[in-house]
Amino acid sequence: MVINTISQTKIPSDLRRVHRSLVMRRLFSSENVSRAELAEESNLSAMAITRIVRELLEVGLIEEIGKRDRKGAPGRRRTNLQINSSGSFVVGLVISAFGHEVALMDANGMPLLNRRISFDNILNAEQTIDSASDVIIDLINQAHIDTGRILGIGIAIAGFVQSSTGNLLRAPYLGWHEIELGRHISARTGLPVIAENIADAINLAEQATAKHDINGDLFLVHASVTCGGSFTHQGSLVRGANHSAGYIGHLPAGPSQLICSCGASDCLNAHASGWSVLANLALLDSHTFRTDRIEMYADTLTALLAKNPDTTTPEGKELYKAGIQLGRGLRNVALIIDPEAIVLAGKMANSTAYVAGCRSAWHETSPRQLQKVPELIIGATASLTAAGFLALDKFLLSPGLNIDALHSPESTINEVQIT
Ligand SMILES: [Zn+2]
Numbered sequence: 394m395v396i397n398t399i400s401q402t403k404i405p406s407d408l409r410r411v412h413r414s415l416v417m418r419r420l421f422s423s424e425n426v427s428r429a430e431l432a433e434e435s436n437l438s439a440m441a442i443t444r445i446v447r448e449l450l451e452v453g454l455i456e457e458i459g460k461r462d463r464k465g466a467p468g469r470r471r472t473n474l475q476i477n478s479s480g481s482f483v484v485g486l487v488i489s490a491f492g493h494e495v496a497l498m499d500a501n502g503m504p505l506l507n508r509r510i511s512f513d514n515i516l517n518a519e520q521t522i523d524s525a526s527d528v529i530i531d532l533i534n535q536a537h538i539d540t541g542r543i544l545g546i547g548i549a550i551a552g553f554v555q556s557s558t559g560n561l562l563r564a565p566y567l568g569w570h571e572i573e574l575g576r577h578i579s580a581r582t583g584l585p586v587i588a589e590n591i592a593d594a595i596n597l598a599e600q601a602t603a604k605h606d607i608n609g610d611l612f613l614v615h616a617s618v619t620c621g622g623s624f625t626h627q628g629s630l631v632r633g634a635n636h637s638a639g640y641i642g643h644l645p646a647g648p649s650q651l652i653c654s655c656g657a658s659d660c661l662n663a664h665a666s667g668w669s670v671l672a673n674l675a676l677l678d679s680h681t682f683r684t685d686r687i688e689m690y691a692d693t694l695t696a697l698l699a700k701n702p703d704t705t706t707p708e709g710k711e712l713y714k715a716g717i718q719l720g721r722g723l724r725n726v727a728l729i730i731d732p733e734a735i736v737l738a739g740k741m742a743n744s745t746a747y748v749a750g751c752r753s754a755w756h757e758t759s760p761r762q763l764q765k766v767p768e769l770i771i772g773a774t775a776s777l778t779a780a781g782f783l784a785l786d787k788f789l790l791s792p793g794l795n796i797d798a799l800h801s802p803e804s805t806i807n808e809v810q811i812t
Pocket of ligand 1: 653654660
């Protein structure tokens with residue numbers, strides 16, 4: 394994996410990087426912020442903010458916008474700041490059974506170009522990675538942007554990932570074993586890579602970009618072909634000894650006629666997942682989960698959810714029933730980890746019937762033992778958006794941002810002092 398490198402003579406202190414990151418994150422979370430507001434909220438001196446803002450303006454990562462009169466105060470007017478959307482770019486890549494998507498995004502996470510990728514054989518990890526890398530390069534070439542401003546690639550994958558290295562530990566539903574995913578794609582594209590499990594990527598993005606205000610611990614259910622999940626404690630991912638913390642698909646949920654991928658028949662996957670709905674509707678020819686059929690499961694589920702069947706139909710009834718099972722399962726989750734909120738995400742969250750079933754069960758069974766019952770929120774972040782956010786978070790908004798690698802744009806910077 395390529396890591397941002399900085400010449401020894403220009404290394405700023407770690408603290409300065411942290412302060413710069415604070416400013417970038419504040420500007421990312423809301424546009425139109427003044428220098429004085431930055432100083433006040435970050436507890437940094439006006440001089441420090443002035444210096445950080447000047448650096449960021451000089452390399453074009455942020456820009457000044459409009460002028461605002463200071464109400465009731467004579468003298469100077471303020472110039473506010475925002476992230477310069479064309480000051481940097483990232484690539485988002487999703488690898489899942491539902492197909493693969495790649496997007497080139499601006500510094501605010503808005504897609505400039507995107508493409509769906511089809512592979513001959515998803516089970517062939519090397520071939521999939523090579524094809525995805527080629528599409529990324531092709532997309533970059535099409536975009537006619539300053540390639541020196543593409544900071545990195547964020548990957549959201551249906552598998553368990555060691556994010557610090559980008560190594561995929563295992564992706565049982567893709568049939569992939571351990572592979573240096575990050576290193577391979579970085580070597581092919583020349584860009585640094587950050588990779589996370591899809592549920593983890595969506596969890597991080599939900600907290601940073603969604604409208605709801607969640608500051609405490611959050612549990613995210615990723616209900617799709619199977620039931621995945623992700624848990625964050627004070628904004629940081631809880632990974633677990635096997636990098637599978639939060640995965641709720643194998644929680645015991647009572648006997649069923651189906652056999653989960655793990656061989657058990659009492660898993661939540663056998664009651665509340667997209668696969669269980671398809672099997673119970675007799676849309677599959679086996680009651681046993683087969684990993685080699687994962688793409689067929691995904692396609693069949695996509696077709697079912699596209700109709701968004703209501704609860705008067707057999708399909709809608711089955712989705713509602715599965716939603717109820719998930720809602721009950723969430724009770725156990727809430728009792729164990731006591732989150733501030735639970736977010737329902739994934740393809741199944743697009744089903745009105747499934748969501749209604751989940752809400753109904755949550756309303757009836759949510760743990761009264763908890764003084765404050767966690768709020769159940771329907772997620773709004775797509776996996777591709779989450780993949781792009783991973784890259785923005787790692788390469789633009791973190792202390793790892795390498796501004797020395799960015800040349801100054803030609804535009805003249807008019808420095809404004811805090812008054
Ligand atoms: Zn299982």
